[in-house]
Amino acid sequence: MNPPHNPGEPESPLVFRLQIALLSSFVLFASGVIIWVGRLLYVSWKLNDTFSASVFIALIAVPVFSLLIGVYNYVFWGIMRGGK
Amino acid sequence: MTEIQKNEHDAVLIRSIFQTPSWYWPAVAVLGSLVVLGFGAYLFQFFLGLGETGLNQPVTWGFYITNFVFFIGISHAGTLISAILRLSQTEWRRPITRIAEVITVAVLGIGGMNILLDLGRPDRMLNMIYYGRYQSPLLWDMTSITTYLTASSVYLFIPMIPDIAILRDLCPPGPRKVFYQVLALGWQGTPRQEKVLNRATAIMAIMVIPIAVSVHTVVAFVFSMTLQPMWHSSIFGPYFVAGALFSGVAMLLIVMAILRKVFHLEDYLQPIHFNYLGLLLLVFTLFWTYFTFAEYLTAFYGNEPDEMRVFWAKWDGPWAWGFWGMVICNFFIPVIILSINRFRTITGTVIASSTILIGMWLERFIIVVPTLANPRQHRLPTGSYWPTWVEFSLMTGSFALFALFYLVFSRFFPLVSIHEVREGREHSDDIALERIHRYRIGNGYIKE
């Protein structure tokens, strides 16, 4: 049905590498944000500068970004494997 | 030869991707030059200082912050509306969701950019990362907008995977095919893939709603966390969210109308969509009016001198044009058009949406500037503000950038979700029937 694409064959290694790069850049970005939030926590602790506010926001931001990483991985691997 | 070509309707959705419409490049040229003009104005401002704008003491914020709030508000059209419609399994959402989500992604970036335009030292942007502190509402903004942008992008991307796969299959070999191959993630439409996709979409839809609400709430907090008159108000968070939805739906309607014309999507975006969204807009109009009334009545009744100076400045002072313009554009015109069935046509909703966009922009302006112009320190002369060509150019550039983003997007991806539309065409009868049966009185009917 779809002549240009052969569903049974795996795509070229280049495509796979780019997909991995895409995934890792997203994971890197999201974990970067998590690390950044962590650093702000550390700074506010160190400078005694409303640590409580930072904790409160980190409590929301960190799970959200972790979840995003999770969802992205879930979609990525789920679809990649689901095609078999 | 493919499924697409068999179906003439869906072919229109990808025509613009493989064939360049005749107006395309001229449009890109016009928009591009507006963006370049804006960039030039920015360079001018960057090297000579913010003094090249109309900003001053005490009106330290003007067009840029207004645009920031305005664009962030527009962004609610997309992901939030789409998520709500998806979760509520509204059938007519199918051709609309992607259009809405693209608005969000485009406009969030532009909104964030407007904050950068406003910075005195944009070269020190990284200080927000090195020395950021969470006591500042600006950091809340930064975190929440980043989250929203990330989530919206993911939320735009995930449902688009099947469409990308279609494009991948259609695309002749070449770099563009590789591009689609990478993004399609090997989608073949297996039931397992469908399941993953649906589950992820559902999770994202749920997640994105509180994030979107938080975004505009914290944008409002930038103002309401200060002690300034007419800013320091607990209503500001929800007020901004209501306003955001309001202006967002209006923007969505306008974008829909334009795309409908330009990309010949008449079959997908039908008067009924405009009618339904028009009704939604009417609800938001009333919501917004209610919030505005509550906000201003509280200030007026309390009669606190500092607040009243701002209040009167808006009511019949130097900013009355903005205030009354806002009331007319946001309330009188939309209510007249949208509440009369005969007027709730495509043209009617577009007119109403246009005035709402103007009105909501004025609302943001009228929140930002009069308070700054009438600070508590009333012994000093009241401030005044009139933007210079720099701000006008950058504002035009911002809007042009938004349109340009849309044009570029339309070259790579279908603006209406083929997958969802097709799914709707094939299954919506069953889905709808099943849903109706599920809650119809006397549920035994179907089992019978």
Added chain:
Amino acid sequence: MKISRRHLLVGGGTMAAGMTLLKGLVPDSADSATLLDDWTNHQEEWSLSVCQQCVGGCGVMVRQMDGRAVRIEGNPLHPVNQGGLCPKGLASLQGLYDPDRLTTPLRAKGKRGSGEFEPISWKDAAALVAGRLKTLRQEGKAHTALMLGGQFRGQRHGLFSRFWSAYGSPNYLRLRCVAPDEPAAAHAFMNGVSSPLAYDLAESRYVLAFGCNLLETGPAPVHQAAQFGRLRVRQDGGAHVTVVDPRMSVSAAKADLWVPVRPGTDGVLALAIAHVMLKENRYDKAFVAAHVQGFERFRQQVLAQYSPAIAAQITGIPEDTIRKIAQDFAPTGRPGEKPAVALGERGPAYSGDDLRTRLAIHALNALSGSLGKAGGVVLQTPAPLAPWPALPQDAPAKTGLSHPPLANRDMGALLAALKAGKSSAKGYPVNALFLYYANPAFSLGGGREEWNQAIQNIPLVVSFSPWLDDSARQADLILPDAHWLERWQDDSVSHLPGFASFSAAPPALPAAGGLPTEEFFLELARALGGTTAQALPWKTYGDVLAHKAQGLYGAKRGAVTDPKGPRPVGAFGSFAEFWKALQTRGAWADNRPGNPLARPFNLSPDVPGKEYWVNALLAGRQSALGAAETKAKTNTPSEAPGNFPFQLVTFKTNTRSGTRGANQPWLQQNASHHLRQGWDGWVEINPDDAQRLDIDDQDPVWVSSARGKIRMNARLYPGTRPGVVHIPYGPGHQGVGRWAQEGENPNQLMATTFDPHTRQPLWGDTWVHIERA
């Protein structure tokens, strides 16, 4: 660790003094020593001078880093200002480093007034001037050299008058807006004293100030502000301050009572207050009996003519207010009561009868018995400076001086004489004109056209202005004076504070290229030779000051200020030691005030005019009022321009410091504090008047008088008397520098009328029309 500490110090901007101390603590490593050297070899120095931004005579300290003046502040030891300094003084560094200041002599190229100049050397310039003066002298025309001096301070006045006397010209004139002799004329008639009076404000019970803006533009604003600060926190609750002024000046705003008198009627108000005091027997009878002459005549006439009811009509002040002022002002006779003083000390004439107005105000001091008491009116004792040596005069000098001067402080007469030139019957044409601290093209009523016309036939016009000011533009030769921080600067308190004081300081900074004019004249005298050179035997102006200071040392009076307390003159072993201390500490002062009661106080002095002065004052004011009423009635603002319903009164704020301070952007920016208005000029209008004329705050308006028309922004100021408008004097130069040219000069509108007795210009006689532009 050391490195971080050093960085910290450098980053924190620690000054060199701290560094030098640190240097000793750092280990003796070559590396760190060189590094430290780079940081520490900045030369920090403090030097003293006397501020010349106005006539106040405040001592200043200048902080220098590597020869650059980086801060100026009040000298805390100086008796005049005690550490305080006003905005003008503080901004003076902007004058010092003004890019528009001239530092080389310029000669006009082409036609005079074309604005084109070419630089010449000081040598050539001196030769040119000396040559011309020599020729004039040889031709027997020494008297045709004219020098106009302005608002400058110190012993250079004596030096110049000595120069011209030796040279042979009677025409050395000074133009001053705050001249101590104007009030003194009235005091001389009543008190018979020729030196100025002083007012012990800080210790008085009631201060009644007529038209003088003591806190902003008085003769010594910083000193008066300090006095004000003291009288406010006195243990007994402080003095009551009343300011009589048509405009609510900053002083009036800070006063306890503002009396918005109709312009020019201060004298009537004063005598009405006298009326109440006399009628209610609330005057100091003992004092009157012991010291006052002519009392009976004064009493009868005042009682007969100056009832509060009549005064209320003329002055616009309610009877009750007049009564209240009189009752509060009058002595109660309680033991230990502090005296009340009435001040009429202002430079510009009271419009109307200037002399009689001042007499009327001063009469109140006699009735309250405040003369010669602490907290009252005392005498400004002069510093015992050494007298000038005998003046040698040769025949040409004597011939020259036998000619009558062209004018005597009378600008009207001078202008007429200059204009008449050769055609004048009694006068004579001027052949050389020297302008020092004088910018008549700007400061004269009628403005630059009048002036330019007057000088057009003078073959040589020399200006010593360090700025290309309005008048210097019309000069043939500009010999830029040095900035006052670049020259020997001295000052002796001339009026108001009461104590005697003398300050002298060597140049605080090296000259940027200008030459102090007094040094130029010393050189000129040497070049002229003969008796002129003998008359000025000093090498530098510093030598002149040393000569004058010998008088202080010889008198063994007073003390030199010192951080450890004043050091009496007697404690110095030699003059050299005294002279050194004077230069490094800032001032010599003698706190013994003089008593003005050396001669009896005469309430009915013989003043020019046929009528008794008390009668003449009322008659004059009544007729003026009638004329004004006719004016206001017949000319309504709706009629065409040419009808002038508003009386124009100009004023100065404490940021306008004459031509030499005009080009200082900080002062331009802070032009007024009561309106927070900067840069431009403005016209203050009463809001009710403005409403009638449909004028809003900050609207541009045309102000036109019979003389001219200027456009400026209106400011609605409720502290303006209806029917009167006020324009600040100071902005609107043509020339001077890039920042001085903003705004408009109200003198373009001014009528040039002069008081018949004091010959002061009567600025208040101008009527204007206001209309929205």
Added chain:
Amino acid sequence: MEQPHGEKKSTGHRWGMVIDLDKCSGCGACEVACMVENNIPFVEKGDYQRSRSISWMKVVPETEGTFPEVRTKFMPQPCMQCDNPPCTKVCPVHATYLNPEGIVAQVYWRCIGCRLCMAACPYTVKYFNWHNFQQAQPAAMTQYANPDVSLRDKGVVEKCTFCHHRLMKVKDQARLENREIRPGEYTVACQDNCPSKAIFFGDLNDPHSEVARLADNLRAFRLMDELGTQPKVIYLAERKRHD
């Protein structure tokens, strides 16, 4: 929340200012003294008229009433150096903060110029460098710049620092001489040059200091005290002398 004006906050220094409005003669010397000391640029007429001038200390007039019952009051307003500053809270980058001795500091080289602190300050005493003012001036006019204080670039917020560089200098001196700072050793430029001596400055934590004594005066009040900002600039009200 409400605390007496001179209340002890910490054991260290707590710098504060008392301005006696009764003594103040409205001359504006404090403004210019501050400009000279702190390298505050003048602005050209155009920028002045567009309200871009910077004046860390500002004598603010307030005219009330109609002729002839008019009063103009003058209130010199520096940064109020709040103990509970609304501006430091909102700074996203630690560029403005309350230092341990009670001075609200501003770090010019860290400020990103978002102006949120200006919007948050109820006293409107923070100022922005709209242009590179000093660079635009003729070079000659920067010769008098005080070497102890940095020149500010365009795009950053600045404000009264209680002449913080003077404190640093005094502290360095004291450290070198191995002693504590003496009372009255640390002065500020506006106080030094005030002609009527209406400005007092010192340690509010030192019960013997003049400021602490004056802060307990019955005439003492603080501007917008009701906002809970707890300013350390304390005013002494004008006394009424009308009978």
